[in-house]
Amino acid sequence: MTEFLRTEKLVKTPGTALHRQLFLVLREQITRGVYGPGAMLPNEDELCAHFGVSKITVRRALSDLKQQELIERQQGRGTFVSTRLPQAHPFEAVGFLDALKMRGRETQVRVLELRREVPPGAVALQMRMRSNEEAVYAARLRHVGDTPLIVTEAWVPLALGASVTVEELERRPLYELLLAQGVVFDRVVEEITAVLANPVYAKLLRTEVGAPLLRVTRLVYDTEGEPVEHLTLHVSPDRSRMLLSLQPKELEQGISSRIVHDPLLP
Amino acid sequence: MTEFLRTEKLVKTPGTALHRQLFLVLREQITRGVYGPGAMLPNEDELCAHFGVSKITVRRALSDLKQQELIERQQGRGTFVSTRLPQAHPFEAVGFLDALKMRGRETQVRVLELRREVPPGAVALQMRMRSNEEAVYAARLRHVGDTPLIVTEAWVPLALGASVTVEELERRPLYELLLAQGVVFDRVVEEITAVLANPVYAKLLRTEVGAPLLRVTRLVYDTEGEPVEHLTLHVSPDRSRMLLSLQPKELEQGISSRIVHDPLLP
Numbered sequence: 001m002t003e004f005l006r007t008e009k010l011v012k013t014p015g016t017a018l019h020r021q022l023f024l025v026l027r028e029q030i031t032r033g034v035y036g037p038g039a040m041l042p043n044e045d046e047l048c049a050h051f052g053v054s055k056i057t058v059r060r061a062l063s064d065l066k067q068q069e070l071i072e073r074q075q076g077r078g079t080f081v082s083t084r085l086p087q088a089h090p091f092e093a094v095g096f097l098d099a100l101k102m103r104g105r106e107t108q109v110r111v112l113e114l115r116r117e118v119p120p121g122a123v124a125l126q127m128r129m130r131s132n133e134e135a136v137y138a139a140r141l142r143h144v145g146d147t148p149l150i151v152t153e154a155w156v157p158l159a160l161g162a163s164v165t166v167e168e169l170e171r172r173p174l175y176e177l178l179l180a181q182g183v184v185f186d187r188v189v190e191e192i193t194a195v196l197a198n199p200v201y202a203k204l205l206r207t208e209v210g211a212p213l214l215r216v217t218r219l220v221y222d223t224e225g226e227p228v229e230h231l232t233l234h235v236s237p238d239r240s241r242m243l244l245s246l247q248p249k250e251l252e253q254g255i256s257s258r259i260v261h262d263p264l265l266p
Numbered sequence: 267m268t269e270f271l272r273t274e275k276l277v278k279t280p281g282t283a284l285h286r287q288l289f290l291v292l293r294e295q296i297t298r299g300v301y302g303p304g305a306m307l308p309n310e311d312e313l314c315a316h317f318g319v320s321k322i323t324v325r326r327a328l329s330d331l332k333q334q335e336l337i338e339r340q341q342g343r344g345t346f347v348s349t350r351l352p353q354a355h356p357f358e359a360v361g362f363l364d365a366l367k368m369r370g371r372e373t374q375v376r377v378l379e380l381r382r383e384v385p386p387g388a389v390a391l392q393m394r395m396r397s398n399e400e401a402v403y404a405a406r407l408r409h410v411g412d413t414p415l416i417v418t419e420a421w422v423p424l425a426l427g428a429s430v431t432v433e434e435l436e437r438r439p440l441y442e443l444l445l446a447q448g449v450v451f452d453r454v455v456e457e458i459t460a461v462l463a464n465p466v467y468a469k470l471l472r473t474e475v476g477a478p479l480l481r482v483t484r485l486v487y488d489t490e491g492e493p494v495e496h497l498t499l500h501v502s503p504d505r506s507r508m509l510l511s512l513q514p515k516e517l518e519q520g521i522s523s524r525i526v527h528d529p530l531l532p
Contacts (some may be wrong), residue, residue: 010465014330015289016476020281024476025464033388064281122299190510193503194460194478198291199276210282210290212460212478237459244456244510 009052019060136161275318285326379405402427
């Protein structure tokens with residue numbers, strides 16, 4: 001069995017069944033290309049021995065993989081990674097303009113919520129708002145036809161957002177509406193992290209509760225150094241990835257992305 | 267109950283218990299600051315009614331939150347978000363140099379694996395390798411004292427990596443060892459996504475199986491346009507976040523990060 005970091009025996013975790021763990025391990029190996037399209041998976045006995053689980057557990061995990069069309073089981077021959085699986089593409093192939101065009105032209109927006117509200121403490125702090133100061137909250141779902149792509153939740157100061165309507169938000173991106181009011185964007189700071197889908201995001205992004213989501217929190221400043229927009233995006237990694245391409249000059253200037261740690265946390 | 271996107275009633279999902287779902291929802295609201303440090307959570311009856319679950323489910327979720335020291339239950343008073351929870355910090359506070367220094371000086375490296383191997387198809391494709399061509403695979407765990415921070419898995423062409431030893435890798439970062447061989451780095455492409463911790467990453471990063479992880483895949487090219495390093499990082503969002511700071515000039519030049527979608531997938 002080809003592997004990189006050796007998989008350990010699975011152990012019971014509260015609230016997560018062994019079949020679900022095995023499903024996650026195998027799905028990860030398939031989507032990551034450890035097993036490519038058409039590759040044969042180890043047989044049931046081998047999987048049982050390798051992961052230290054029962055045949056019932058193995059069959060349930062394989063059945064869930066099959067339901068997601070990641071594998072095909074061929075009577076008497078074995079279990080194979082689906083050949084209809086999209087090939088992992090070299091990621092330089094996707095252009096910036098293509099992505100922008102696609103998002104602007106080929107996607108539609110549904111406004112989920114638009115209201116005044118006191119933002120949670122963390123947002124208020126980042127927006128440098130007084131306690132109990134209201135802001136405009138806009139939640140939107142960006143989709144292509146039937147396929148949901150991004151849930152965005154934006155906070156903008158009342159002075160900038162109070163006049164925005166649902167109709168406008170469905171026609172034009174929020175940043176355009178801010179620009180139209182004379183806001184000049186300056187620095188943008190992004191924080192990227194991973195979260196588990198709660199039932200709301202799972203339903204909107206049509207994924208499972210507990211599936212991984214990518215969360216991008218973006219803070220946009222104007223030329224006065226004032227925060228004018230706090231945006232949180234959630235996307236499903238099944239459909240969306242975040243790309244970053246840096247030229248050597250930018251690397252030297254330290255524009256590169258970086259990972260920071262809070263090492264004091266346990 | 268303050269909320270942004272309204273939470274729906276919880277529904278059973280194969281392999282993930284309702285108490286686990288409720289735990290995930292509440293943990294997300296706490297770590298995101300919807301409930302700040304010291305805030306009172308709704309009582310058991312309110313949680314039951316809101317999420318449509320039993321008291322046993324609510325108690326189990328609260329007990330798990332308590333075990334993670336996210337909440338404190340005060341006899342006769344109610345349930346409160348832990349005041350020892352780190353305040354959500356405005357993320358501009360962390361400097362690039364600080365992060366670099368910390369990673370270089372204050373972290374240690376443990377080499378988990380160093381061997382020659384044929385990389386999985388997706389890696390070989392991105393590295394433009396011939397099929398069955400071997401490369402050097404190096405897996406490392408970067409940690410501060412007892413606290414694990416990053417699991418890195420690097421692939422480098424045999425010509426560049428064959429002479430690297432475990433001792434060298436524990437003393438110097440891989441990129442320094444490549445530079446010492448005369449490699450000149452050029453463009454860097456990164457892809458960022460979210461995955462669920464499989465048992466291997468969970469153990470190494472000291473998190474739970476099924477917890478969310480941030481995965482960064484980095485492809486480094488030399489000045490000839492040849493891929494010289496394929497690096498995959500996994501970090502736990504409990505301890506690490508990815509930051510990106512962009513000046514207006516860079517935004518205009520299109521260096522900004524972007525999210526791309528594979529909208530043809532279901």
